[in-house]
Amino acid sequence: MELERVRLRNVIGPTAGGTAVILGNDKKNFVMYVGVFEGAAILRELNSEEPPRPLTHELIGYLLTGFGIKVKQIIISDIVDNTFCATLVLEQRINGSDDDDDTKRNEVRIDARPSDCIVIALKTKSDIFVTRGVMEKVKDISEEISAIQQKDIKPGPGEFKLGDLGLDLELDLGEKEDEEDEDDPKEDFL
Numbered sequence: 001m002e003l004e005r006v007r008l009r010n011v012i013g014p015t016a017g018g019t020a021v022i023l024g025n026d027k028k029n030f031v032m033y034v035g036v037f038e039g040a041a042i043l044r045e046l047n048s049e050e051p052p053r054p055l056t057h058e059l060i061g062y063l064l065t066g067f068g069i070k071v072k073q074i075i076i077s078d079i080v081d082n083t084f085c086a087t088l089v090l091e092q093r094i095n096g097s098d099d100d101d102d103t104k105r106n107e108v109r110i111d112a113r114p115s116d117c118i119v120i121a122l123k124t125k126s127d128i129f130v131t132r133g134v135m136e137k138v139k140d141i142s143e144e145i146s147a148i149q150q151k152d153i154k155p156g157p158g159e160f161k162l163g164d165l166g167l168d169l170e171l172d173l174g175e176k177e178d179e180e181d182e183d184d185p186k187e188d189f190l
Contacts, residue, residue: 003129014039030138038115086114
């Protein structure tokens with residue numbers, strides 16, 4: 001399975017209809033729509049907000065840390081019935097260390113919602129990948145983003161509207177079309 005690394009580019013919303021999450025790389029940028037609460041969770045993580053009591057994603061982070069499980073990668077793996085699917089790839093090292101080549105490793109792949117995976121990726125500074133099949137199905141919005149940047153608008157999370165991109169909250173997959181960076185994923189907004 002061919003994978004392309006993407007970064008979280010921006011979050012638009014949440015609005016009453018949901019939240020638009022812009023993901024992409026140097027080749028292509030696309031929109032994935034998530035619910036209001038899921039969008040709020042992504043924004044909380046981006047803004048490094050600490051809830052007064054642990055929420056679900058904090059609990060997941062504590063469990064991963066407590067059992068010595070590393071998030072190896074997040075994969076946005078498919079689009080089924082206009083819904084994005086994702087895989088959370090976890091790795092646990094048993095009786096060894098990160099530097100020990102003889103360490104036994106257990107790898108587990110778990111189907112998950114992409115919105116949850118994005119929050120976990122931000123929380124653990126893990127890479128987000130998209131399969132080539134997904135990249136071929138999604139509509140490229142790079143030109144719309146360029147137009148906004150040429151107007152010298154520097155939006156932060158939620159500071160411009162879907163209308164600025166010519167989008168609405170309908171999933172727009174578009175038609176089929178035939179560098180890695182080690183920076184913090186929270187610092188790559190438009």
